[in-house]
Amino acid sequence: MRITRHYLTLAGRRVHYRMCGEGPPVLLIHQSPRSSDEYRQVMTQWGERFTCIAPDSPGFGQSDPLPIDRPTTEDFADAILAFAQAVGFHGIAAYGFHSGGIFLMNALKRHPERFVALAVGGYPCFHPHELDDVGEAYLRPFHPQPYGEHLLWAWNRMLEQSWYFPWYKPEQARRMSAPHADPMVLHPQVMDLLASGDAYRHGYRAALSAGYDVPPADADVPPALLSSYSSDPMTAHMARFPALPTGWSTAEQPDPAAHYSANADWLAQYPAPGFAPVQDNDRGFLSVRTNAFDGLIHWRGQGDVLHLPGPGRSLDLLPEGVLAIDLPGHGLSDPWPGDPPLDWADWQAVIDAATRALGAREVTSEPLLPGEPELLFPDLSPDRYGNHLVNGWALLRAGHAFAPRYAITRDTMTPMAEGAMDVDCLAREHLALMRSSAARALHQARLSTR
Template sequence: MRITRHYLTVKGRRVHYRRCGEGPPVLLVHQSPRSSREYEAVMRQWGRQFTCLAPDSPGFGQSDPFSFRAPTTEDYADAVLDFAKAVGLSGIAAYGFHSGGIFLMNAMRRHPERFVALAVGGYPCFRPEELADVGEAYLPSFKPMPYGEHLVWAWNRLLEQSWYFPWYMPDDRRRMSLAHADPMAVQDMVMDLLAAGDAYRDGYRAALTAVYDVPAAGSDVPPALIASYAGDPMTAHIARFPPLPDGWEAAEQPTRDAHFAVCADFLSHHPAPAADLAEDRHRGFIAVQAGRFDGLIHWRGQGDVLHLHGPGCSLDLLSEDGVMIDLPGHGLSDPWPGEPPTDWAAWQVVIDAAAAHLGAKAVSHEALPCGEAVLLFPDLTPDRYGHHLVTAWANVRASHVFAPHYAVNIAHARPIDPAAMAPERLAAEHLALIRAGTAAQALHLARQAGGIA
């Protein structure tokens, strides 16, 4: 089942959201430091009975951050309500996990009239002595460092958060039963953290400093389910809840899949009204079916010339004005099915289809970097220790000192632009390269084969 992606301007702030399925609308709010991408598998399953809408919270994924510092629980909750109104929901049926559930619970407590039903995964009820564990020590600053030091921290912090809770306290008493070292699972979380940057702390802080917002017994509120599953550190908190309002229940499930099945069943009994959903028209995603490719292409801007980035880059790195796209497997566009092609014709048909859809009459290509594709774009498959992140950073940094970046000698020196060596600029290029993966080398080879310099 296809997930589509959209942008919507809400009170002057760009919000990115995913959509999937048919039926009564259900709003899904992600945890920190994730994005709506964490719900892709759930959306494909729930989309059989719901229209799933999953926005990126402010500062996460592809949504703009707040314009002010130190946003609170109420600010994130209000952002959910603002999005729901702007997208066209007249009544909210919603699911949120951890931080997402905290923000939704706050929104429901203050504005119960906006909701039809709420399902929450892993709602906390911290004891006073536990609050210190999830204070500022839980939220170190995360900013790009010149030599990629932040990447080593990011990988291991997200890896070890499944080993013990909180993540920075390696202690037998704090071990978790769902410990793993799955590089692809860690990679998904790291990519969301890299996109959020230091804003990840805002979402965490707002959630971890929230008061217990579950309405008191006897409150006049819509029905809700507070659920969890074995292995989630919040599961033990269910036993601490005081009496719940009528129509509310709390339940532990044996597995994550069982948890989502129970939540879907609950929400199916409390459907929200149908809605005509809104989106922006000046930037977004177009569905392209051309040759081997069948997926979404990310675009922005307008004009007669379609500007295309180079291998391992993205449209966000282009300086041109006008219309531009992320090529397949790059930026925010969908990947190729299977191995990316190295024949130019396969790429050309996708470009032609996108240009026709966007009304562009000509195409402009960013210049190819000099060098051999296999050396310019080495294998960046995620590994157990996160080495691929550091490799990519080193290559991006070296590319501003030598051309090609792997020829480290004075004969291949290039003029150094200090602005290009700024960690924030390197971080943007690094994120684009990691997103591209094997598509970067394939695009370079295809352009060479097609004579597109």
């Protein structure tokens, strides 16, 4: 089941969302500091029964933050309602996990007429003394640092949140029941954090400072299911809930798979009306199919000339407004289905398809970096200790002072451009590099055409 991706502009703020499946629409709201990427597997499963729509919350994933210095729970809830209206919901059936569920709960409490049904995973009911654990200490400022120090913090912060709650109190009494150190699980979580930057704190703060928004027992509200699974620290909170409204219930599942299955079964009882989604026309995702590739290609801009970023880079590094795409295995485009091809013909077929679809008449590419492909683009696969992130950062720093960037000698010194080591610029380059699973192959394929 294919997931499509879209952009929509609301009051000048760009919103990115994923969509998948057929049937009654269900809105999926992710937790912090994730993005709609969190729901990819859920969407392919639920897509057999629902049309799943999963936006990136403001400031997360590819969505712009709210233009507010310190947004509240109500601000995030209102953003959900505005998005739902814009994409055509006439009655909202929704699922949200942790902070996603908190925002949805606030929206339902204030605007019950907008909802058909609500399912929430891991809704909290903190005791007053527990609120100190999830205050500002939980929300460490997050800014790029010159030598990549922020990357080690990000990796270990996301790693140890499965070891302790809260993550910053490594104590025996705070141990979690299902710790892990799987780099393949951690890497997309950390990449979402890097994409949000310091804006990650806004969504967290709004959710963690929210009051208990479950409506009172006598409220006239749509039905809801509040559930969780055994290893979630919020599971214990369900026993704290006061009396719930009519049609509301709680449930505990043994694991995440059972949790999502049970929530899908429950939501299927309350189908929402159909809708007709809309999207922006100045950027998006092309569905491209060639002999070697079948997936989504990220594009942006307008014009007759299609610009191609270099290996290991993305269109976000090009000037705003120019027509550009991310090639497969780069930026936000899908990866190649297998090993990236070394035959330029396979890459050219994708470029030709995108050129036709976007109406371009000419194609131009960024120049290749000097050096050997295997050294310019070493293996940056996720590492248990997060070393791949730091290695990528160090490689980029060197590239602004030496060429080739892996050869550090007097003879390889190059003039440094003003602002070359600006940490925000490096952070954007780093995101592009870490998203590039096919950089070495692209470099080799382009060399073969010379």
